[in-house]
Amino acid sequence: MSVVGFDVGNLSSYIAVARGGGIETMANEYSDRLTPSVVSFGEKSRTQGHAARSQAITNYKNTLSQFKRFIARQFSDPSVQKDAHVVPYKVTQLPNGNVGMQVQYLGETETFTPEQIYAMILTKLKATAEVNLCRKVVDCVISVPQYYTDLERRGVIHAAEIAGLNCLRVISDTTAVALAYGIYKQDLPTPEEKPRNVVFVDCGHSSLQVSVCAFNKGKLKVLANASDKNLGGRDFDWLLAEHFAVDFQTRYKMDVKSNQRAWLRLMAECDKTKKLMSANATVISMNIECIMNDRDVSGKISRADFEALAAELLKRVEVPLKSVLEQTKLKPEDIHSIEIVGGSSRIPSIKETIKKVFKKECSTTLNQDEAVARGCALQCAILSPTFRVRDFTVTDLTPYPIELEWKGTEGEDGSMEVSHKNHQAPFSKMLTFYRKEPFELVARYADTNLPLPERRIGRFKINGVFPTAEGESSKIKVKVRVDGHGIFKVSSASLIEKLPAQAEDAMEDSSPEENGPSKEEGSGASQSENDAPMDQSPVEGGAGEGEASADKEEQAENGAKETSKDKDQTSEGSKSDKESKDQNSEGSKSDNGSTETDAKATKKNKKTIKTHELTITASTDELSIAEVNNFFEKEGKMIAQDRLEKEKNDAKNAVEEYVYDMREKLCDKFEQYVSEKERGSFSKLLEETENWLYEDGEDETKSVYQAKITSLKKIGDPIENRYKEKHERPVAFEELGKALMLYGKTLDLYSQGDEKYSHIEKDEMAKVEKCLKEKEAWRDSKTSAQNQKAAYQDPVVTAQQIRSEIQSMKFICDPIINKPKPKPKEEPPKDNGPTPAEAAKDGGPAPTTEGEEKMDTGDQAPTGEASKEGETKPDETKPDVEMELD
Ligand SMILES: Nc1ncnc2c1ncn2[C@@H]1O[C@H](COP(=O)(O)OP(=O)(O)OP(=O)(O)O)[C@@H](O)[C@H]1O
Ligand SMILES: [Mg+2]
Known part of the structure; x- marks a missing residue:
């Protein structure tokens, strides 16, 4: 199982992995740990990361960035409309009302969903991790902004599925940072002591997120979150760009905003200037050559002027900072420290603002760019059964209050709040309804200030409900849950049927204690079916050990497969009814709280109660299984196309490289190994090939390039060979000479009657002598023939041939001269x-x-x-x- 964390930022992405004893951040093929969250499309392929970013200006219409802000959003959403006007590519409306991103790809107009583009970045990050780890990467944890809604979180899980990843958990950016901070801290207060409250501020490219967390040894609890989803580094870039646009209009009479390329170049320069201003209080100059109409521009700005320009933005920074204090009723003196992360937290005036609110200097204990990814990898390690991590419990929050609505069968519709703002998560609650027939629950966010026009989470139909034998409403238990991803679901529903009981059982049955929450139940039944749920028993994940095990349980329950599994469940459901006995054991395994109460009652009335598992049909606006599968296939085809294109380019580059290399060598080290005539014709061919590469051969298939290089090598290889042989031949001849000399010496000793060889037969030694003579003659003839040849002519004999002569001589002579002496009597x-x-x-x-x-x-x-x-x-x-x- 891979233990990988991905931080897909609006501008940049990072990968961290758990390996050996710690967490490592991985570098990509550019030896950069930052991978731009950019995908670019072309006539032949698409690119991601750095290669895509380099197209941001030249191919801006087909280069997609900032896609994170479009995930699971409606095109009509005002915030989408605002973003659609600032991105240089075309944003369209899909038939389902969601956002599409239109590009030219492989010569066609293609529209991708933001989930697909997100998946393309994940494909790139996955490949980088796989290269570094030398193994397949599937399981991972991905960070999302803390303000992401249910649908956006589902969107990220689908993006992971499209990229062939299994997202074990989506975790909020700030929670990931808090985990990366807390898990290594050795000096946290004990669980009995007052917790340490730490504020985390993540100021990225397009949003500002703040979180206050309480730490004790082995656990962290998110107390409150607050954010501004439209305040980040890009807002400061726009501010600067607007400033210079006016300046250039005044001084150069030039409207940079009328030219998309000029505007993008100005934005890029403003980003650089902004970063320079973070490190220098002096006046910073900006020069852009040929920005438009072949004209150069220059400008300058000081940090003080920039801060004056940004006064409004800086004021907005205060809002979420103050909000977390208000929500938690904490005072600045209750805050132990403020940890800042995210690129824009380097802006000095932002740091000053934070300091002003919390009356403390900001800390940078964590790596500002990599902390989120590291936190994700740590979360993945916690979830991984194969990795041992120090016990550390994370209790997060639901970002928005959730309410449930239903239609009454007689009279008024009902509703209730399932979770309030900052409700800890994950959690489950058991609700009881009384119904005669199937009914529907609608989950929606209760926060009217939600930055979304549509607050609906989903509709959940409880199927298979039937009345009691007496024609009354049946008792229906519905379990709702916000899981580890922060996603709401109706996880199970069951109908409790009372069967005719035996005399003593019937008495038991009538006992209120044994029959569960009977008072409300009784009134509920009498009130017929239009009431609120009667029994709402929270089963909440606490910050204790139980929570940790629930977490582990969730991992199996969740994962990327979860959503699809859920859908399967809801469509299929449990096919057979179970006796209450069965349900008993099941209930105690998966539920607690009210289920336990129910289970107790069931146990006592063993023969009188039967539990029917009900199917649930969920309908949310997320991608369907068929869509995810379709996008997965498409992604696979694009990966194959990219690979093909890469191989083609590699083959083309190989031809180009060969042409340059050979041309240079023909006039240098190969000069004497090629005749003048041959050099002339070969040089001409190389030059023609170079021209072909830029003209007709600019875009050929891999096999055409391979054929081209083969035909060039047919001429080039013999030249290269002559050069090699010239240098290797003398070495091989020397080896042959040495061998001949040694065998010659042995023959001499033999002829002198040396005791060492006295046991060797004469005719055997004659074979050695014959062989030696033959080899000497071979060497002499080859040497003299070779000496007749010019360097540019093919050699008479090769080093390899000489070495095989040595081998054949050894083969004949060694067994004879090394023959062991017979044993003395x-x-x-x-x-x-x-x-x-x-x-x-x-x-x-x-x-x-x-x-x-x-x-x-x-x-x-x-x-x-x-x-x-x-x-x-x-x-x-x-x-x-x-x-x-x-
Ligand atoms: N030294 C610096 N001074 C000022 N701004 C900086 C500096 N370094 C980086 N930034 C800004 O930080 C932003 C990128 O931050 P980061 O990488 O945290 O964003 P992200 O995670 O991609 O976006 P988000 O968190 O909003 O999804 C850019 O706007 C960049 O210009
Ligand atoms: Mg970020």
């Missing part, structure tokens, strides 16, 4: 003294004769010779002569 023991071996055993001197010593000219001790230490060396298998021929 054992002499019967004599009375007049010990054998040499016995003498050696006794520690006495090894008796050797002078003659024997003379015989031993090699390194080896002769067979049977006693060593100095008095040990005999029966060295019968070893050759007496060691020749180094290799």
Whole structure:
């Protein structure tokens, strides 16, 4: 299982992985840990990251950025309309009313959903992680802005599915940062002590997020969140760009806003100037060459002027900062520290604003750019069964209050708040309804200030409801849940049927304690079916250990597959009814709180209650399973197309590289290895190939480029070969000479009657001599023939041929000259003294004769010779002569 965290920012993305003993941030192919969140489309392929960003001006219509702000949004949404006017590409309305992004891709007009574009960035990040980890990446955790709604979170999970990832958890940016901060802190207060309150501020490219969290040893609890989803670095860039646009209009009579390219170049320069101003209080100059109409412009601004311009924006920074204090009723002195992350938190006036509100300097304990991704990787490690992480519990919040509405069967419709603002998450609640037939629950955000025109989360139809045998309403238990992703769902529904009971059971049945919340139930039943749920028992994830295990449970329950699984469940549901006994064990496994109460009652009335699991049909505005599958397939095709294009480009580059390399070498190190005539014709061919690459051959298939390089190599390889042979041949000849000399020396020793070779037959040694002569003759003839050749002519003999001659000589001669000596015959023991071996055993001197010593000219001790230490060396298998021929 991979343990990977992705922070997909509005401008830049980061990848962190849990590896070995810690968390690492991964670099991409540019050795950069930042990957721009940009996708660019072309005639032949698409690119992501740095390659795409380099197209931002030249191919601006087909280069998509800021797509995170369009996820799961309606085209008519005012905030979408605002963003649609500032991005340089075309934003359209899809048939379902959502946002589409239109580009020219592979020569066609294509419209992608923001989820697809998000998936394309994930594809890139996934590939980078896989290259670094040398393994497949599937499981991951992805961060989202804390203000993301249910649908936006579902959108990110679908994007992960489209990219072939299994998103175990979407986690809020600020919660991820808090986790990255807390898990390593050794000095947190104990659970009994007052918690440490830390504020986290993430000021990114398009939004500002603030969170206050309470830390105790081993746990963090998010107390409150606040954000401005339209305040980030890009707002400061716009401000500067607007300022200079007016300036250029006045001084150069130039309307940069009328020219999209000029405007984009100005924005890019403003971003640079803004960053320079963060580090310098002096006046910063800006120069842009040929911005439009072949004219250059320049401008300057000081930090003080910039801050005056940005006064309104800076005032807005205060709002979420103050909001978290108000929500939690904390005072600045209750805050231990303020940790700032996000690129725009480097702006000095933002830091000053934070300091003013909290009356404290900002801390930068965490890596400002990478903290979110690191937090995601840590969350993934916590969820991973294969990774051991220090126990650390995270209790998050639901971003908005959620309410549930339903239609009454008689009279008024009903509604209730399922969770208030800042309700801790994840949590489950059990609700009880009394119904005769299927009914529908509508979940929506209760916050009327929600930055969304449509507050609906989804409709959940509870199917299969039937009346009691008496024709009354049945008791329906509905479990609602906000899961670890922060996504609302109706997770289960069951109908409790009372069966006719035996006498004593019937008595039990009538007992109110044993029958659950009977007072309300009773009145509920009598009030018929138009009431509010009667039994609302929160099953909330606390910050204790139970929460942690619930979390682990969720991991299995959630994941990218979860949504689809959910849909499967809702469409199929549980097919068979279960006896109450079965339900008992199930209920105690998955539920607690009210379910337990219910379970107790069920147990006592074993034979009188039957639980029917009901199916739920959920309808939300998220992508359908079919759409996700379709986009997954399309993404796969695009990945294949990208790979094909890359291979084609690699083949083309190989031709180009060969042309340049060979042209240079023909006039340099290959000069004497090619005839003048051949050099002339080959140079001409190389030049023609270069021209072809820029003209007819600019866009050919991979096989055409491969054929081209093969035909060039047909001419170039022999030249290169001659050069190589010229340098290798003398070395090989020297090796041959050395081998001939060594075998020659052995023949000499043999002819001198050397004891070492005395056991070798004469005719055997004659074979060695014959072979030696033949090889000497071969060498002499080849050397003289080669000497007749010019350097630019193909060699008569190659180094490889020479080395194979050496091998064949060794093959014939070595077995003969290395033949082991036969064993000396054992002499019967004599009375007049010990054998040499016995003498050696006794520690006495090894008796050797002078003659024997003379015989031993090699390194080896002769067979049977006693060593100095008095040990005999029966060295019968070893050759007496060691020749180094290799
Ligand atoms: N030194 C600096 N001074 C001022 N601004 C900076 C500096 N460095 C980076 N920024 C700004 O920070 C912004 C990018 O921040 P970051 O990478 O945190 O955004 P993001 O995570 O991609 O966006 P978001 O969190 O809004 O989705 C850009 O607007 C960039 O200009
Ligand atoms: Mg960010």
